[in-house]
Structures are given as C-alpha cells and as structure tokens.
Amino acid sequence: MLLRTLALVFALAPVTALAVPSQVNVAGTMKWVSDAPVEKIIGTADGKGSLTIDFDDLTRISGTLTVAVDTMKSGNGKRDGHLRSAEWLDAAKHPNITFTIKAVKVTQPTTGDAVKMAVLEATGDFTLHGVTKPLTAPVTLKWKGPKVKITTAFNISLDDYAIEGKKGIVGNKVGKQIAVTVRLKGKAN
Amino acid sequence: MRAAAVICFVLALVAMGVWVAHGQHLATLTEKLVEREVKDEFGEEIVEEWVDTFEVGLDITGPVAGGLVALGFGLLLVNRRRSRRGAPTDTSSG
Numbered sequence: 001m002l003l004r005t006l007a008l009v010f011a012l013a014p015v016t017a018l019a020v021p022s023q024v025n026v027a028g029t030m031k032w033v034s035d036a037p038v039e040k041i042i043g044t045a046d047g048k049g050s051l052t053i054d055f056d057d058l059t060r061i062s063g064t065l066t067v068a069v070d071t072m073k074s075g076n077g078k079r080d081g082h083l084r085s086a087e088w089l090d091a092a093k094h095p096n097i098t099f100t101i102k103a104v105k106v107t108q109p110t111t112g113d114a115v116k117m118a119v120l121e122a123t124g125d126f127t128l129h130g131v132t133k134p135l136t137a138p139v140t141l142k143w144k145g146p147k148v149k150i151t152t153a154f155n156i157s158l159d160d161y162a163i164e165g166k167k168g169i170v171g172n173k174v175g176k177q178i179a180v181t182v183r184l185k186g187k188a189n
Numbered sequence: 190m191r192a193a194a195v196i197c198f199v200l201a202l203v204a205m206g207v208w209v210a211h212g213q214h215l216a217t218l219t220e221k222l223v224e225r226e227v228k229d230e231f232g233e234e235i236v237e238e239w240v241d242t243f244e245v246g247l248d249i250t251g252p253v254a255g256g257l258v259a260l261g262f263g264l265l266l267v268n269r270r271r272s273r274r275g276a277p278t279d280t281s282s283g
Contacts (some may be wrong), residue, residue: 144230
C-alpha cells in the first residue's frame with residue numbers, strides 16, 4: 001500500500017510542479033501617442049509589474065502593471081514638466097498609472113514549440129489620475145522557458161480619467177484619445 | 190532703414206521655413222523616439238529608443254519670426270515718420 005502511494009506521488013509530482021503558478025517580474029516600456037489635429041505627440045514611460053502566471057491555465061493570470069508618471073517623456077523637457085503638473089497628470093498626487101488584472105480570457109490558445117504564444121483578453125482596473133475604471137485589453141503573451149514577453153495595446157480617453165488640461169488644448173493640441181502600447185519582458189522565478 | 194525692414198521680413202520667412210523643414214512641431218524637440226527592428230529570443234520586434242536631436246518648434250520660431258516682423262514694421266514706421274518730418278530717409282532698398 002505504501003509503495004503504491006509513493007508510486008502515485010512520484011507519478012503526479014511533475015504534473016503538480018507544472019500546475020504551480022510562476023511569479024514573473026516584468027519591466028519594459030509604455031509608448032503613448034496623442035494624435036491631435038494640430039500636433040502628434042509621441043512619448044514613452046517606464047513600466048514594470050509583478051504577475052502570477054499559470055502557464056497551464058492562462059485564465060488564472062493575476063497581478064498589477066505599474067507605470068511611474070515621473071518617467072513619462074515626450075522629447076521636450078518643458079512639455080514633460082507640464083505633463084506631470086497638477087493641470088495634467090498630477091504626478092505629485094497620483095505618481096503611478098496601474099492596471100490590475102482581474103480576469104483573463106484566452107482568445108487564441110497556446111501555440112508554438114520553442115517559443116510559445118497565446119493571445120488573451122485581460123480585464124481589470126485601470127487607474128490613471130486617481131480615477132479607476134474597468135478596462136479590457138488584448139494581450140499577447142510569449143514565453144520561452146522561464147523568459148516571458150507581454151505586449152498589449154489599448155486606447156484611453158482623457159475625459160474618462162478627469163484629465164482636462166488647459167482650456168481648449170484637449171482636442172486641438174492633445175488628442176482626446178491616447179493610444180497606448182506596452183511591451184514588457186521578464187523571467188519566471 | 191527700409192532695407193533693414195526688408196531683411197527683417199526675409200529673416201522672419203527664413204525662421205518659418207526652418208520650422209517647416211524641422212517638421213512643424215509646436216514644441217522644440219531635444220530628443221526623438223526612433224524605432225528599430227531587433228531580433229530577440231522571441232523573434233523580431235520593434236524597439237524604441239530616444240536619440241538626441243534638435244528639431245526647432247513654433248515655441249522658438251514663432252516669437253523669433255513675430256519679433257522680426259514687428260521690428261520690420263517698426264523700422265518702416267520710423268522711416269515714414271522721418272520722411273514726413275522732412276528728415277533724410279533711407280531709401281537704400283531701392
């Protein structure tokens with residue numbers, strides 16, 4: 001009986017090991033584009049996050065991605081200062097932009113051998129300028145061994161997050177919608 | 190004096206020409222985001238990086254051109270007043 005139990009434990013061990021979700025610390029860049037009638041502004045910010053990923057069941061992914069407002073840049077120092085000021089993103093009061101994943105749907109199951117890839121739809125709470133709203137974004141997840149790469153793109157409306165700026169600027173010099181692309185890489189522990 | 194006014198107007202036009210040639214930005218860019226394709230362990234991907242640049246914007250060329258136009262008109266006005274007073278005027282521009 002003991003031998004049988006031991007045999008069962010050893011037989012199930014690899015399965016159990018695979019089923020344990022991995023802790024993945026990711027870091028990378030968030031690119032943002034404001035396409036307004038008067039000017040197109042392209043900028044970046046540094047992003048990082050801590051995710052728990054079960055590579056056997058991607059619907060169990062959880063975690064938070066964070067972008068520090070202080071790291072946002074657009075190629076013009078004065079404009080970056082305005083961007084972080086109380087009139088716009090108010091970095092002093094709201095230093096981070098966060099996305100906390102609440103639910104994940106697999107829209108394209110895992111493919112590939114050496115490099116595995118899956119396309120997901122992540123729904124969560126997106127917090128910007130101190131305002132939290134639900135957000136659903138398509139996510140491409142690639143992994144090779146312990147190395148992980150996450151790509152996502154979505155649009156946000158400045159109106160939704162109470163970002164007004166100077167009167168008459170939004171819609172003319174700054175787009176009402178901001179296109180966001182996030183590319184993060186990390187390693188599973 | 191009229192010649193100096195004409196030079197001011199021409200320089201204002203040059204300033205605006207430089208602005209157009211630099212991409213017509215509102216704000217002067219000191220860094221530019223450049224995309225390049227790289228290959229990593231996951232395949233090909235696009236990587237963005239900031240490179241130093243100087244693309245003059247309307248924040249600099251606007252006041253410069255405006256100032257030159259104002260100076261040009263000022264010089265024309267002074268020239269006109271002088272001619273009304275009977276003082277010798279500068280007609281070197283032809």
